[in-house]
Amino acid sequence: MNQVKTMLIAPPHFLYFNSVGIPQLTGYLKSKGRRVKQILADNLFYDYFMTEEHLRKGFSHLRTQVGKGLKEEIIDDIERYILPVHKSIIQGNSPNKDLASQILKKESQIIQSVLQAYTDFKTKNTRIGKDRFHLNHLIIKFGLRMCSLPYYPTVIDPMQGITMRYDPLKISDIEEAIKDAEENPLLSFYEEKIFPQLREYKPSLLGVQINHESQIIPAFTILAWVKRRLPQTKTILGGSLVSYLKDQVAEIDRLWDYFDFLGAGMGEYTLDALVECLETSADYKKVPNLLYRKDGTTQKTAFQKVDLNDLSLPHYDESKPKPIIPYFSSSGCYWARCKFCEYPYHHTEFGHYNSKSVNLVIEDLRQIKDKFDPHLIFFCDSDIQPGRLEELSDALIQEDLGLNLFVWIRAEKEFTSLEFCRKLKKAGIGAAWMGLEAGSQRMNDAMDKGIQVNDVEQIIRNFHEVGIIANLFSIVGLPGETREEALLTRDFFTRNGDFIKGDISISSFMLSTYCLISKHPERFGIKILPPEDHQYLYPILDYTIDKGLSAEEAADLRDIFRKEFNDSSYTEGKFFISTLE
Numbered sequence: 001m002n003q004v005k006t007m008l009i010a011p012p013h014f015l016y017f018n019s020v021g022i023p024q025l026t027g028y029l030k031s032k033g034r035r036v037k038q039i040l041a042d043n044l045f046y047d048y049f050m051t052e053e054h055l056r057k058g059f060s061h062l063r064t065q066v067g068k069g070l071k072e073e074i075i076d077d078i079e080r081y082i083l084p085v086h087k088s089i090i091q092g093n094s095p096n097k098d099l100a101s102q103i104l105k106k107e108s109q110i111i112q113s114v115l116q117a118y119t120d121f122k123t124k125n126t127r128i129g130k131d132r133f134h135l136n137h138l139i140i141k142f143g144l145r146m147c148s149l150p151y152y153p154t155v156i157d158p159m160q161g162i163t164m165r166y167d168p169l170k171i172s173d174i175e176e177a178i179k180d181a182e183e184n185p186l187l188s189f190y191e192e193k194i195f196p197q198l199r200e201y202k203p204s205l206l207g208v209q210i211n212h213e214s215q216i217i218p219a220f221t222i223l224a225w226v227k228r229r230l231p232q233t234k235t236i237l238g239g240s241l242v243s244y245l246k247d248q249v250a251e252i253d254r255l256w257d258y259f260d261f262l263g264a265g266m267g268e269y270t271l272d273a274l275v276e277c278l279e280t281s282a283d284y285k286k287v288p289n290l291l292y293r294k295d296g297t298t299q300k301t302a303f304q305k306v307d308l309n310d311l312s313l314p315h316y317d318e319s320k321p322k323p324i325i326p327y328f329s330s331s332g333c334y335w336a337r338c339k340f341c342e343y344p345y346h347h348t349e350f351g352h353y354n355s356k357s358v359n360l361v362i363e364d365l366r367q368i369k370d371k372f373d374p375h376l377i378f379f380c381d382s383d384i385q386p387g388r389l390e391e392l393s394d395a396l397i398q399e400d401l402g403l404n405l406f407v408w409i410r411a412e413k414e415f416t417s418l419e420f421c422r423k424l425k426k427a428g429i430g431a432a433w434m435g436l437e438a439g440s441q442r443m444n445d446a447m448d449k450g451i452q453v454n455d456v457e458q459i460i461r462n463f464h465e466v467g468i469i470a471n472l473f474s475i476v477g478l479p480g481e482t483r484e485e486a487l488l489t490r491d492f493f494t495r496n497g498d499f500i501k502g503d504i505s506i507s508s509f510m511l512s513t514y515c516l517i518s519k520h521p522e523r524f525g526i527k528i529l530p531p532e533d534h535q536y537l538y539p540i541l542d543y544t545i546d547k548g549l550s551a552e553e554a555a556d557l558r559d560i561f562r563k564e565f566n567d568s569s570y571t572e573g574k575f576f577i578s579t580l581e
Contacts, residue, residue, distance in 0.1 A: 011218035012045035023314035058146035114143035238263030265350035386414035393427035431469035439488035471502030477554020
């Protein structure tokens with residue numbers, strides 16, 4: 001029997017820390033004695049572009065545009081990126097009408113500033129303090145924008161990865177993008193950094209993860225190459241976005257040209273069983289949570305829930321000094337009733353809330369502490385029950401690990417206790433995300449959110465008093481919300497702004513294909529507009545509504561609120577930048 005060689009790839013997306021999905025899968029397969037290699041492409045990708053060579057290519061492209069007097073939108077965009085860091089990297093000059101020319105005159109000086117900011121990130125990372133880290137973030141963001149110019153209109157961003165003019169949800173756009181050497185910077189990057197590893201390793205099974213829309217084109221760029229160059233390699237596509245869209249993906253025949261299998265939900269048992277199946281030539285029916293094609297039709301195997309207590313510590317790559325380490329101790333949501341959310345669907349498809357024992361979590365955290373001494377452990381759990389969080393806090397206090405933790409919670413009554421919040425802080429919880437959703441209690445009740453607005457207000461104040469950084473989500477335009485009710489959300493942030501030291505994330509309502517509202521739109525006065533193109537993936541649906549704010553009105557209010565409560569110079573990432581010392 002030939003041992004299957006598995007390779008798992010997380011396509012590039014995010015600069016500051018990697019997804020936990022591929023490391024978790026790698027750790028599990030290794031614990032089962034499987035031969036596996038992982039590639040977390042984020043680190044390689046940003047290292048590849050943040051060089052003097054690529055920065056000078058960007059300046060050369062900008063110089064060409066200024067000389068031709070063409071594409072003013074490019075120049076306007078670059079000027080917008082440089083303004084927040086102008087004083088720091090163009091000393092002795094003030095912004096003026098001819099800022100693009102000023103940038104070009106200071107090319108070498110600016111390049112050195114960008115490279116120094118990236119060097120600080122790679123070698124010092126969080127040890128430089130909040131203000132310098134924030135400034136470096138903006139300088140790196142500008143530098144990546146310059147590196148993107150030769151691929152215009154493609155943009156490389158430290159938070160969003162790659163954004164192209166191609167729609168990653170439209171099949172024909174995906175197919176064009178993966179062949180477009182002029183606008184797809186992945187082709188040169190992969191040819192130098194990823195494809196050689198594939199050629200050398202020659203995996204029997206390749207798994208590619210898609211957690212975010214920005215990873216779709218990067219993933220299919222890899223899959224298309226593998227199908228051409230390594231036709232004997234079996235390929236499986238997985239990740240959280242694939243799990244939600246699996247039924248849509250499975251129905252589009254053209255997409256099956258790029259992969260052999262789809263993994264649904266958590267992939268540990270799926271990959272282990274698939275490897276066994278490939279080694280023994282067994283029937284794919286024995287592999288749980290798998291979709292594949294047979295005789296031109298899609299086959300779907302039985303669902304099996306992954307027991308988190310079976311999982312080993314994720315196989316993290318050697319990381320930056322004082323890194324941010326992602327970790328998850330549970331899957332699903334223990335509430336799973338919010339009508340605007342996909343978690344009720346998640347529970348139907350992938351099993352209910354599932355958690356790892358606190359004793360095993362503590363052992364994992366101890367190993368992470370010993371190996372990485374991280375600045376921050378970012379819990380990826382959708383939410384942690386107050387009772388479980390208290391049990392975890394008691395254990396952390398007893399173990400005295402000295403960790404800084406970031407968690408996601410629901411604004412439950414328990415957090416209105418100041419003593420409870422003090423315990424959380426003592427345990428090392430330095431910051432938390434929670435959903436306010438709406439400043440209107442009527443709207444939260446209509447969405448079955450299960451929280452009280454007054455409690456959220458008290459929790460914010462408690463967190464502020466004990467030193468836990470509060471970060472809040474909110475949604476404008478939930479079905480049936482009036483303009484007056486939406487303004488209650490603004491009022492909430494106005495009177496509580498001094499106590500919210502993290503991020504205020506304000507979104508407009510988007511109708512998820514898989515939320516409870518989509519299942520019964522008539523109950524909410526919504527009419528779903530049928531998709532016009534069936535060669536398109538639809539995570540979000542267009543709609544009209546009888547009462548309350550329209551989608552357009554909600555988006556307008558969202559933009560107004562963002563201007564009022566988000567510091568545009570602070571940019572994305574405030575939620576973890578704010579945790580720095």
